[in-house]
Amino acid sequence: MACVVPGFLPWRHIFAQADPPVPRRSSLTRNASQQALQHTPSRTTPYYAGLVNPNIYCFFNSVVQSLGSVHHLAMYLDEVVNMSDRWDVDTPVSDTLRSMLVALNTPQAKSQALVPRDLQRALRSVPQSHGLYSLVSAQQQQDAHELAVLLIHALDAELGRIQHTRAKRLQEGSQGLAALVGPSHVQRGLPRTRLGQHGDHVTNIFHGTMAQRTACAECGYMEAVRFFAMSELDLVVPPTSSTLEQCLAAWTQLEQIDWTCHGCTLRATQQRVVAEKARCDALPPSKRTAKQRQTLDAQLAQIRAALQGAWHEADMDPTIPWTRAQSSCATKQVMLASPPPVLVIHLNRSSFSLGAFGASKNHARVHFPDRLNVAPFMVGSTLSAAAIRPLSTPDTTPVWYQLVAVVTHYGSHNYGHYVCFRKRPQGKWTRISDETVQVCTLDDVLAQNPYLLLYERMTSTDPTKPPTPCCARTCQRWDVTTVPDYQSFTNQAS
Secondary structure: OOOOOOOOOOOOOOOOOOOOOOOOHHHOOOOHHHHHOOOOOOOOOOEOOEEOOOOOOHHHHHHHHHHOOOHHHHHHHHHHHHHHHHHOOOOHHHHHHHHHHHHHHOOEOOOOEEOOHHHHHHHHOOOHHHOOOOHHHOOOOOOHHHHHHHHHHHHHHHHHHHHHHHHHHHHHHOOOHHHHOOOOOEEOOEEHHHOOOOOOOOOOOOOEEEEEEEEEOOOOOEOOOEEEEEOOEEEEOOOOOEEHHHHHHHHHOOEEEOOEOHHHHHHHHHHHHHHHHHHHHOOOOOHHHHHHHHHHHHHHHHHHHHHHHOOOHHHOOOOOOOOOOEOOOEEEEEEEEEOOOEEEEEEEOEEEEHHHOEEEEOOOOEEOOOEEEOHHHEOOOOOOOOOOOOOOOOOOOOOEEEEEEEEEEEEOOOOEEEEEEEEOHHHOEEEEEOOEEEEEOHHHHHOOOEEEEEEEEEOOOOOOOOOOEOOOOOOOOOOOOOOOOHHHHHHHHO
16 A cells, blocks of 8 residues: 655645646637546656645545546536537536646646646535535535535536526527427427437436335335435445445345334324224214214224225325324335446445544445446346335346546544545556655555545446446447556656
8 A cells, every 4th residue: 555645735835836727618629528538648748737735625636636537527527518608507616627627637747736726716606505514615624525525516506507597598489489480399309398409418427316115014014115316325334344345235235213104103093093983982972972973984984095095194184183103113225226327435434432422433444346236236127015025136237337536534533634546548547645646556546445436337347348438328428448558657657
């Protein structure tokens, strides 16, 4: 394992002559981000740029450098920026991140460190509606995972603004006389609701879906299997050494929970209503008891119909007083339903104990692979409603992901240093600690104890060559260059 290179050099930026140039949006070509990922070091340009860390920004630098290795992100940023030009929508985070990644992925003639000032300024202006405080404004050590989530949300919000503006203008253009003489329902193979420019149909590359089932083994009731959007996986690190696959298996395993079951509530309410009706029948006949009996009969009929037809509480008479019942054996399980093109995995190393007086860091080793098959953790073609059975039996067809970046953390829970390991063109790797960029091997990377992992979904399963990443859209593919020997890269970069 390579030694830790400190990134806390507060005087380094003071004596700098001038900030190294970062290309502006106007100077970049339409596919600048994708083209920059294909650049390789040469004898005249042997150096990759690092990022300046004036005080405590190693968390910021490590995340930005990691995103520079994601091919899907390069394609996404090119398309979003071009789309924003067509529909005249400001996208400051996408613009500055794209310019920064182009600079980081373009080899330079001399060793230098860039200052991500524009990107930090753009992130400071992100609305706090996502519940995340401005990480780049706080003058203390922050979390790389939270910054990654903030960046994903900011990119998604800008894409949403573009799509909203586009839909509004297309709707305005289809009104009045234009609607009468407009195109037919289908044009260029697309419904009119999706017309516009080619390349307008972009989706967030970090978004996937996961399935969740909550069921009661006592009465057999199961909530509808719900599907939730996800942008990253948060895995709890066990106290002892484990593998990434074991952490994923623990995330998808059946979990017994405390749960107020709707089925058990219906049965408890039915027993109470039956008992009240029996007491009412024992009373002398009167108008009051007749009205009570009528009300109880109506409630009992609804409860029986709900038990037979699996009605939800919202579909029933809101005046029925429910007798809430806690299930004695309720289970919950989550699985991947549709994994995203880019899989961000956060290994949660925070542990809490009474003796530690607060949170502490879990240093347990997590072994991770270069190629990850997530098929064992995905739902298959059938789903089960039984609370004591797995939600689904996974399909045997593998779903492969390729490792592209790793973020590690050295230190304790409250302080330390973040370092990034990222994949370069032609299958080479570099270790980046703020301003310092060093060549390393895949074995060096796999020997790390990770905090964040970035995987890209691949379409090929041939282990002899790097497979092609699947695209967020189905109309294009990103072609990865072939892999020459490692020694040539080392000679060029040295």
